[in-house]
Amino acid sequence: MSYIASLKELINTLTQSKDLMVEMFEKRKSFLYRYDDAAELLSEDKIEVLISKHILRRNGPYVEIDDLYQQFFEQVLEVNEEINTSYIHENIQQVKQHINFYLQENNEHRRYTYLKQIKAALRKIGRITLRNVIDLNRNIENAFKTEPNYSIKIARLDAFDEKRRAVYLLIEQTDRLAADEEITFFTTALDEELKQVVTQLRGQLTESRHNLIETQKQIIEYLNQVKHQSRIQEKIKQVKYLKDQFELKAKTNITRLLQQSNDVLFESRPTYPLKLSLDYLQSDEGNENIKRVAAKLQQHKRPAQLVAESIASKDMLPQTEEEIFIDLEEIKRGFAASSHHLHNYIMQYKYPREVTYEEKITIFCQMVSMYEQELNIKNIFQTDEQVEYAMVVAK
Structure with missing residues (x-):
């Protein structure tokens, strides 16, 4: 068990683990942070150092920031919800x-x-x-x-x-x-x-x-x-209990209250059209109002839908579109009989059509995914100046 000996040591320790500390602090209320998740952001040796210096605390498969440091961060950032x-x-x-x-x-x-x-x-x-x-x-x-x-x-x-x-x-x-x-x-x-x-x-x-x-x-x-x-x-x-027991009418005055209620909240509001006089309609003001109402009605009109032209007879004839299919099963059989590793074999394979580099990489990934049980995937990696790939050979 070790302790922080100086402020310089504390700052250096927090700096080395800043990504993990930020991630854990931001998710301190969301869920319990697993030790395995922390190991993806920081090496286990450094995590153990944080635990030994009481910056982190481990609880079974979980790890959390020590209360002292969490309260310090919350007070400095002014995000502490405790009324002290x-x-x-x-x-x-x-x-x-x-x-x-x-x-x-x-x-x-x-x-x-x-x-x-x-x-x-x-x-x-x-x-x-x-x-x-x-x-x-x-x-x-x-x-x-x-x-x-x-x-x-x-x-x-x-x-x-x-x-x-x-x-x-x-x-x-x-x-x-x-x-x-x-x-x-x-x-x-x-x-x-x-x-x-x-x-x-x-x-x-x-x-x-x-x-x-x-x-x-x-x-x-x-x-x-x-x-x-x-x-x-x-x-x-x-009320619900009495209704379920079929005692609502017998033990309450709900019937009388409903009979006395004359609520019209859900009824539509009546409209009373007002007829304008002929003298007003013949005046300049009436003429302007008529034009304004007519313009509004014109805006609400649906525009006439355009009718498409008739389809030509030649467009009704059946058409066939051909696509050259790359048979992965055939590639697998050829690869099993070869002495090359999978990436080299796919890059040199003679395809029935022109295949881009990106398509070849896609074929490589599909082969590994589909025929994983029939392939030997080694823990050896090489690069072809664009991507890094694992060495895959036939079993």
Whole structure:
């Protein structure tokens, strides 16, 4: 078991296996990736190196990216669907701790180190908060549209609502931290970059807060729709059960409700033609309207179909088209009696018609496919400057 000793070693290892890592990462949610499929993209020795360095993890016939590296890739590429509020809370606590260290420290170099860590943590808070809000909205929409089970759908939406409240509380906590709780630090730390970081953070918090308000409205709307659909589904199930038991009329008032219903949704809408006066039709405006209607009617007219000319008597006479057939069975018998290998024999064979190079290659492939049991296909390859082919001889 070996481990990554340096950043240079890690980068080199990932570079050598980039094709496999990209393929596995893109298909991480589609299906389990088989070890044999991975061996087609990377040699088994290199795969074992990745496993020994805990970059990949093998599970029987399958192989997958280790959780540590998968989470790293998802966070860098911003495709992680997990709503991680604890990470924001940790950064808030880290900011508070480093602010205390900064105010107590007298050494300028160490004060600068704490200030640098504070700015990095504030940037993380803003970026992760905004990312969590985006992921939360996407997960809510996916749960509403793709989850078929109503009870599970409601439970997932309620869980996302809890996440929304947690993110909102962290936004308020961060806002208080920058505006009230640590006002001494932010006014005494004369650093231009820190001011820019705080301004950017407040903008991100404001955007996240507004998005969460819309998220709350969306969750309420989705929950109401799901609960309404669930109630309708339960009623339909009850009606179907009573119908199957032939008790629908006896135990419900459906007959009376249907008699009271006068829905005409499926009836065609009646049209009442309006007759125009002769005075209007004789006016200039009426004349223009008549021309416009006539033009529309003319457009809807089907054009007269053209009638084809009569077929000439000579075209009715039977015609024969001849094609010279290449007999593969005859080629096989001749090849069995020769001392050449198959590719050489096919290239030199005297065909009943002119045959191109591409057709000869096709004949070679057909012979190998059709008469595989009667041929000896060796693990030796040669080339004729255009294609590489296996040595095939007769048994």
